[in-house]
Amino acid sequence: MAAKVTLEPAGRSCWDEPLRIVVCDLTPEQPVTLRVSLSDEKGTLFRAQAHYRADAGGELDLTRAPALGGSFEGLEPMGLLWALEGEKPFFRLVKRDVQTPFVVELEVLDGHEPDGGRLLGRAVHERGFLAPGVRREPVRAGRVRATLFLPPGAGPFPGIIDLFGSGGGLCEYRASLLAGHGFAVLALAYFRFEDLPESLNDVYLEYFEEAVDFMLQHPKVKGPSIGLLGFSKGGDLCLSMASFLKGITATVVINSCVANTIAPLHYKDMTLPDLGSDLGKHTTTESGFLDFMNIWNNPLEEPYHQSLIPLEKAQGPFLFIVGMDDHSWKSAFYAHIASKQLQAHGKDKPQIICYPGTGHCIDPPYFPPSRASVHAVLGLPVFYGGEPKAHSRAQVDAWQQIQTFFHKHLNGKQSIKSSKI
Numbered sequence: 018m019a020a021k022v023t024l025e026p027a028g029r030s031c032w033d034e035p036l037r038i039v040v041c042d043l044t045p046e047q048p049v050t051l052r053v054s055l056s057d058e059k060g061t062l063f064r065a066q067a068h069y070r071a072d073a074g075g076e077l078d079l080t081r082a083p084a085l086g087g088s089f090e091g092l093e094p095m096g097l098l099w100a101l102e103g104e105k106p107f108f109r110l111v112k113r114d115v116q117t118p119f120v121v122e123l124e125v126l127d128g129h130e131p132d133g134g135r136l137l138g139r140a141v142h143e144r145g146f147l148a149p150g151v152r153r154e155p156v157r158a159g160r161v162r163a164t165l166f167l168p169p170g171a172g173p174f175p176g177i178i179d180l181f182g183s184g185g186g187l188c189e190y191r192a193s194l195l196a197g198h199g200f201a202v203l204a205l206a207y208f209r210f211e212d213l214p215e216s217l218n219d220v221y222l223e224y225f226e227e228a229v230d231f232m233l234q235h236p237k238v239k240g241p242s243i244g245l246l247g248f249s250k251g252g253d254l255c256l257s258m259a260s261f262l263k264g265i266t267a268t269v270v271i272n273s274c275v276a277n278t279i280a281p282l283h284y285k286d287m288t289l290p291d292l293g294s295d296l297g298k299h300t301t302t303e304s305g306f307l308d309f310m311n312i313w314n315n316p317l318e319e320p321y322h323q324s325l326i327p328l329e330k331a332q333g334p335f336l337f338i339v340g341m342d343d344h345s346w347k348s349a350f351y352a353h354i355a356s357k358q359l360q361a362h363g364k365d366k367p368q369i370i371c372y373p374g375t376g377h378c379i380d381p382p383y384f385p386p387s388r389a390s391v392h393a394v395l396g397l398p399v400f401y402g403g404e405p406k407a408h409s410r411a412q413v414d415a416w417q418q419i420q421t422f423f424h425k426h427l428n429g430k431q432s433i434k435s436s437k438i
Contacts, residue, residue, distance in 0.1 A: 020049075020125045020138035029118065029143040033194045033381045033416060035095060038079045040125050040138065043071040050087065050126040050133055051079075053097040055144075058113045063385070065089075065100040068129040086129070089406070097123070098144075098383045099409040107398045109378070109390040112190035115146035116153065146190055148197030153189075156203065161228050162213055163205045164189050166196035167237050174201040175427035176238035178228055178258075180251030183217070183279055184392070185209025194381050195246075198420050200427075201238045202246075203228065207254070217250075222261055222284035225254065229264050242266035242332075244423050249345065249377065253278055256355075257289065259331040267426035269336040269419055271379050272343045275351040275358070276316035276324040292316055292324040306389045306400035310344045316354065328355060329362035336368045336422045338415050340375035344402035348377075370418055372411035376403025382413040 025037040043049060052066040067087035071077045083092045088100040098121075101110060112119070121142045127134035147153060150169025156162070164187065168174055177200050179192040185208045192204035205228050208214045232238050244267040247255030252273020259268045261284050276292040283289075294312040302308055314321040328335075337352040352369045360366055372379075378387040378401050386408035392399045 022123060022125060022138045022140040024123070024140055024142050029145055031148050031194065031197060032112070032119070032144045032146055032190075032383060033197075036098070036142070036144075037094070038097070038123065040071070040077040041075070043075040043077060043137070045071065045073050045075050047071045047075065047127075048129050049077065049137065050129055051077075051097060052124045052126060052133060053101065053121060054124075055101070055119045055121045057110060057119075058117075061108055062104045063101040063110055064104070065097050065102065066133075067093075067096060067100075091406075093406070093409075095383050095409070099385050099412075100405065101385045107389055107391045109387045110385050111188070112146055115189045115193040118143035118145040146193045148194075151193065151196045153193065156231070158231050159227055160224055161205070161231050162187065162211050163203050163228065163231075164192065165235070166193050166202045166204070168196050168199050168201065172201070172237040173239035174199060174237060175423060176201045176203070176232045176235070176243035177423060177427075178203045178205050178225075178232060178243060178245050178255075180205055180207065180245070180247040180254055182249030182251050191246075191381055195420075200423060201232070201235070203232055217280035220280070220282070222257060222282060225258050226262050229258070229262055233264050239427070240264075242427075244268065244427050246419065246423075247271070247273060248379070249273060250279055253326065254282075256326045256328065256331070257282055257284075259333075259335075260327050261287075261330065265332055267334055267336075267423060268331075269338065269422060271338045271415070272340050272345065272348040272377050273337075273351065274313070274316075274346055274348075275326060275328070275355045276321070277326060278313070278324075289326065290324045292321055302389075302400050304389070304400075306398050308344050308400045310346060313346050316351075325354075325358070328358050329364065331359075331364070333359070333365050334367065334422075334426055335359070336370070336418070338379060338418065339369060339371045340377055340379055340403060340408070340411065341371050341373045342375055342402040342404065343377045344400050345377040368422070370415070372407070372415070374404035374407025375411040376408055377401035378403075379408075379415055380412055382416050383409070384412065386412070 065088040067084035125138040181188040187206035192202040245255040248271040252270030277289040
């Protein structure tokens with residue numbers, strides 16, 4: 018008997034949207050294996066599978082049925098997506114072209130055989146990155162190299178600039194998803210893209226000032242100020258932008274340093290030195306991954322405190338999202354420094370959300386946690402930390418927290434309530 022696979026929503030959904038998976042027409046308490054696969058733009062295959070048992074009525078609902086083994090165990094309704102692993106080692110699942118969806122194939126197999134039993138049912142589902150009505154506009158304005166994502170409707174919309182880390186290039190997938198929640202989001206490249214500098218040493222804060230001006234002058238962006246969202250190196254750049262530039266109201270940083278890192282940052286006649294590091298202090302995990310958590314100099318010590326970003330000049334508020342198992346740097350320590358620094362100068366205490374068991378790469382919901390992958394610049398496998406279940410839950414909650422924060426401080430209203438970890 019063929020099994021019937023039902024997916025809600027049917028046909029297509031956004032990547033950050035929960036997907037309900039139900040299998041009907043099984044025999045009572047029948048053991049089955051569910052297997053999910055998708056290929057990225059480079060043709061790398063990602064797979065996950067889990068063993069289940071149908072209920073007494075021959076139905077399997079992943080919101081109620083725990084996985085009995087496979088890629089994960091326990092009640093994990095979205096586990097078949099966040100547990101995806103690439104066939105190539107150390108390969109991270111990212112979305113390079115947000116204009117096309119990931120095509121997800123779900124198979125229902127009889128029994129709990131390691132290589133899968135008889136095929137009982139199959140479904141194909143598209144997981145997109147542009148919500149209905151969201152517009153994607155490439156930006157080549159002056160020196161600015163970016164992509165602007167606009168929600169449906171006439172606007173204007175609260176504006177956000179989105180920055181990624183030290184890998185360079187233009188990453189659009191977070192900005193495209195965030196635009197689906199009512200924000201005008203500029204995914205901003207700042208090096209290693211088109212005619213932008215190849216090195217961070219040649220990046221100047223005036224470039225980011227030009228991007229802020231672009232957003233504030235755009236007819237679809239609601240002024241008089243915008244928000245910033247930054248991850249890793251992009252986070253400390255956001256803190257510098259909030260400290261030196263005008264027109265910024267709210268800043269969210271994800272696993273970032275409170276000092277300027279990797280390269281000196283220049284603005285007009287000012288230079289913020291690089292915090293600096295000692296690569297000799299790196300460790301290597303049992304699996305051969307590089308662990309860089311302890312290589313960075315302490316920004317509270319002489320002479321490294323000169324690299325501290327002058328947050329006393331910044332316009333808040335701030336939200337620090339921290340993975341407590343971040344192995345790229347001591348994000349919780351840096352967030353604590355920022356809090357002390359702001360309060361010492363009469364500023365409001367920042368909001369700090371710490372997620373246990375969570376590593377460095379906190380993505381939007383349902384992306385597989387990247388515990389280790391090949392670094393885009395170094396070309397070597399780097400350990401980022403995190404425990405898969407805890408990390409995947411943190412990504413869901415952090416995504417809601419980001420939206421709530423920006424809706425409150427850019428729109429003056431509360432968004433959806435966030436869940437508790």
